[in-house]
Amino acid sequence: IVVAWVKRVAWQRRLPKQDIAASSATLLTYGSYGLGSPTLMLYVLVLTHFDNCYVLIQESSYSRLRGREIGSGKTVHGSELDIDAFCVSPYFATMVDDFFIVLYNMLKSRPEVSEIHYVKDAKVLLMRFEFDGISIDLPFVQLKVLVVLENLDILNPMFLRDIDETGWKSLSGVLANTRICRLVPDLKELTTLKFQSMLRCVKFWAKRRGVYGNLNGFLGGIHLAILAAFICRCDPYVGLSALISHFFKTFAFWPWPRPVE
Template identity: 55%
Template sequence: MEFETNYYSDTEGAVFWVPNQEAIHFRRVNPPLTCNSGLHINPRRPPFCPGFSPVNPLLVGFLELGFDPDVLMKMEVQRSISLLQFMADERLVPSPEEEIKRRNVIAKLKQIVMHWVKRVAYQCQLPKNRVRAASATILTFGSYGLGVHNSGSDIDALCVGPYFATMAEDFFVLLHNMLASRPEVTEIHCIKDAKVPLMKFKFDGLSIDLPFAQLKVISVPENVDLLNPFFLRNIDDTSWRSLSGVRANKSILQLAPNVELFQSLLRCVKLWAKRRGVYGNLHGFFGGVHFAVLAAFVCQRHPNASLSLLISIFFKTFAFWPWPRPVFLHGRMMPPTISSDSRFLMPIQLPCSPNEYCHSNITRSTFFRIRTEFLRGHALTKDILRPDFSWSILFDPFPYAKKYAQFVKICLSASNQDELRGWVGWVKSRFRSLLVKLEELQGFCDPSPLEYVDVDLAAPNVVFYWGLQPSRRDVIDIDFVDEDFMKNMSNGYRVPPGRMKLSVVKASQLPKSVTCNTGSKGVRARWRILDNSQRKIPVRTNSLPQEFAGLMATNGSAEFPSAGV
């Protein structure tokens, strides 16, 4: 008899929850239940049981063989500690000084927009009492809003203004000029033609993305609740899209049972995705909000799990997820029927709206890449008791130069850095059409999100290298692809502000900056038991799965670990 179950441990042995929520002890059941380590994890949230701790399902086989569950649980805890140490070594968590700087920048931006909205109200000749009451605010979202930013992250901030503040004149002209006049602000430019129009600039050296949303109110509270329907009445489509990031963040944080564990899991997942080349919505992969929902999904269903267990479950869950079945969080309605559009190969519901999905640019190639990386992650994290386990292997950079024999080189250039920034953003927003065209001709293309600079070009430039798999076509007509994509680029620009050149290069022609593996190495897992004075080391045997038998006490000497007592 087998069950879909979540496992728990008490001080004597292992228990597990069956669907009727009855706690059953392995050693007290007659006749004994059969169980194997390949059971599917119950997707429903398990009931909370005081006095019991969650156990990785992969430990159950060892518990049945008589291993001390207390020791195994401590090993599980130590594996989480080693992961936290790895995160610290990778500087995934900003320093206190960096946090203070970010908070100060946000506070200054709030002061600026408050001064701005008063000027707008005065210019609109509103009554004096309304000018005094007028207010606007800054709300953060993205990685900073979720609390998972790192030292190099930019800040996604939303300017929320009242009904009389317009985007075209007041935001992109008046506020732009106010910001540009400040000495702390550099590299400011407007992106007006995007689906979510915004300003990009640096404030005290920190990169800021600032879209705008207009609410039909005279005064916007500083911490306005954008999940409250009152503030969403009669807003325009552009404002609705601008608000979605803040609303999604707030919903996710409300639905995550343990925010700190969710944040740690999401930090790890984002680092893994970036290292493995499957991060970036514009390149056809998952973006930050996609991974945030997936991480929250796992946390909801396993609220008592340790960090290392959550990582294992994350990869197991999505390596075998029956796409295109949608992913949506508990506490939200079942999403509607999805379109047959290829963008919905991996649908993920926006948690703030039952009728919307996270915007996706996924194609057949990127779907394959994401699934392959999920499977690799599962293969590396499923054997949790391997003595030679190292977190750094999971986060090894993807070896593009070894994987592909040919690459499409996309070189974007402009006369100056300001024009280049706008041109690169415009081209990247249309990358999906280029990727689909290359798939039609070649069958598969891996759009690496990594950006490089061609040092042999005098003009400012950005270069991308997309991997190509061998196909029935010996030669790809890259000039035809270039011409076709350039027509797409020209749509919306009377005169494109930059230049683009596509070419096919061999792996042997890649510059050294591409072929070198620059990924930093992490730390190995720590199996030391903290609350025991004696040092313990893994012991292997050929008669058990994964060749792991248990822990052997030593004299604590790192130089002579075999001198047991």
């Protein structure tokens, strides 16, 4: 969709034919979706009938037990409620005229898209809509290039030159995600998967107890991801249950406001 959009904008700008053919845009994901926790869940968190006791079992084991009663049978390994994506455009596409008008109208005309609207009074300007029932937040940034590669390295200084203050605010979530992803993978792949599973479980715990979300004065998803990455680097070889136990033991007695680094 965004590639078709940027080629339409290039045509409207009357760029040379070779530039129209070469031009491209891309989407980057961040937040929990960008960290992989929705799709790489290794474990299922099952809530017992006491409603305050949790059991971690392997997903393969849970599949075999689904026909039996395990407490109340509640599980939290479904799909995420929203996706944080990010539209990266070439130099000629603007936020006001092209993102909030041309792309908005293209999305609005698609049958999969509903409840689309602008969010212009927030710290980060974005479009919010539902795509096939999944809520998507879509901010925008413009890079001083003609071709935006699909596998863009957003931390490359060449791409970050001449970005204004609004662009930096929009990039903050993607940059934080990229840093976290580079912290954990220099461990092993299995540790990365445990990180994703632990983050999913901790987020569920926080939401269940009403202590989740920076808008409410609590730790949000990105903050919990940083803490989870810290625990994985401290104990890279223990199991998931031990990681979760270490998470709560560590941060229950952390000498705040000392930074986690």
